Amino acid sequence: MSTAPLPRFTPRRALGRTGFIATPVGIGDIADRAVPRATLVATLRRALDAGLNVIDTAPAYEEGLSEEVVGEALRGGREGVFLIDKVDELDAPVAPQVEASLRRLGLDAVDLFAFHGVSELSAWEALAAPGGGLAQLAACVRAGQARFRGISSHHPEVLLAAVRSGLCDVVMFPLGPFVDPRYVGDVLPLARSRGVGVVSFKTFGAGKLLGDTEGYGRPLETRPPGAAPLPHLSVEECVRYTLTLDPDVMLMGMSHPGEQDAALHAAQAWRPLASEELARVRERARAAIQGKGKVWWDPPEASRAG
Numbered sequence: 001m002s003t004a005p006l007p008r009f010t011p012r013r014a015l016g017r018t019g020f021i022a023t024p025v026g027i028g029d030i031a032d033r034a035v036p037r038a039t040l041v042a043t044l045r046r047a048l049d050a051g052l053n054v055i056d057t058a059p060a061y062e063e064g065l066s067e068e069v070v071g072e073a074l075r076g077g078r079e080g081v082f083l084i085d086k087v088d089e090l091d092a093p094v095a096p097q098v099e100a101s102l103r104r105l106g107l108d109a110v111d112l113f114a115f116h117g118v119s120e121l122s123a124w125e126a127l128a129a130p131g132g133g134l135a136q137l138a139a140c141v142r143a144g145q146a147r148f149r150g151i152s153s154h155h156p157e158v159l160l161a162a163v164r165s166g167l168c169d170v171v172m173f174p175l176g177p178f179v180d181p182r183y184v185g186d187v188l189p190l191a192r193s194r195g196v197g198v199v200s201f202k203t204f205g206a207g208k209l210l211g212d213t214e215g216y217g218r219p220l221e222t223r224p225p226g227a228a229p230l231p232h233l234s235v236e237e238c239v240r241y242t243l244t245l246d247p248d249v250m251l252m253g254m255s256h257p258g259e260q261d262a263a264l265h266a267a268q269a270w271r272p273l274a275s276e277e278l279a280r281v282r283e284r285a286r287a288a289i290q291g292k293g294k295v296w297w298d299p300p301e302a303s304r305a306g
Helices: 037-047 067-072 094-104 121-128 135-141 154-165 180-196 235-245 257-269 273-291
Strands: 024-025 054-058 083-086 111-117 148-152 168-174 197-201 213-215 249-252
Touching: 024 037, 024 154, 024 257, 037 067, 037 257, 054 197, 054 249, 067 094, 083 094, 094 135, 094 235, 111 135, 111 168, 121 135, 121 197, 135 148, 154 168, 154 180, 168 180, 180 197, 180 257, 235 249, 235 257, 249 257
Parallel strands: 024 054, 024 249, 054 083, 083 111, 111 148, 148 168, 168 197, 197 249
Antiparallel strands: none
16 A cells, blocks of 8 residues: 555535535546455545545445455445445346445445446436436435435436436546547536536546557457557557546546556646647547557447547
């Protein structure tokens, strides 16, 4: 575990209409079964000690391990922390899923439950229908198991419908050097205008922008031994790009202390990029993503950033 001091982060602005004053950087998925559980817990607590006050988890992250780690790290009190959890099964009853997540966390409630990966319009319409998932989740809110509702999505049209509906307090979607431009040009300004909180992910393109991986550390199976490295971006470039877009909260996964150090020092030192600098990073990201497998965070028909 790194012992070097981390920069200190302070709350910046309200997360949409929730009223919670969030830090610009949040703690994303911290589940990794290759890392000792004690290290995961200590890494999360270290980020909290640095002032970060938004945590995101989900049952699907390593089959509940992420929720268990978050719950352990928050044991003894979570005052001042905004905790996001997910409802993974979109077409199943909501209440049992909420209750199972709260048991794994060891908590009575979270701040936000978001439906996870709502990336087809038909799925959104089913959730938003009378008696659908959002109505069921509203009952969980009334029961005190959460304070707010939202979705995460990999489809700009779904997100636009969700923001316009008035049913979501927060939306979560990709923002970074390689994303569908509609996330930036359409969804982000509409959410701001409607008071809907924005939490972003995919700053590093699931790691594809930083290394030779199909995503999340999985090696490229098509690369011959000894092949020259493919183009990469730096952690600093990705962080500066996303923070320049200005989501309410930029989530970053930080399972390893080394990842945590690089990401948080880059976030603390960031300065906004000018429009021409943004364009250059997008161009380099386009090259860095090639040959690294499916880009699942954009709709199949999407045009690419730039």
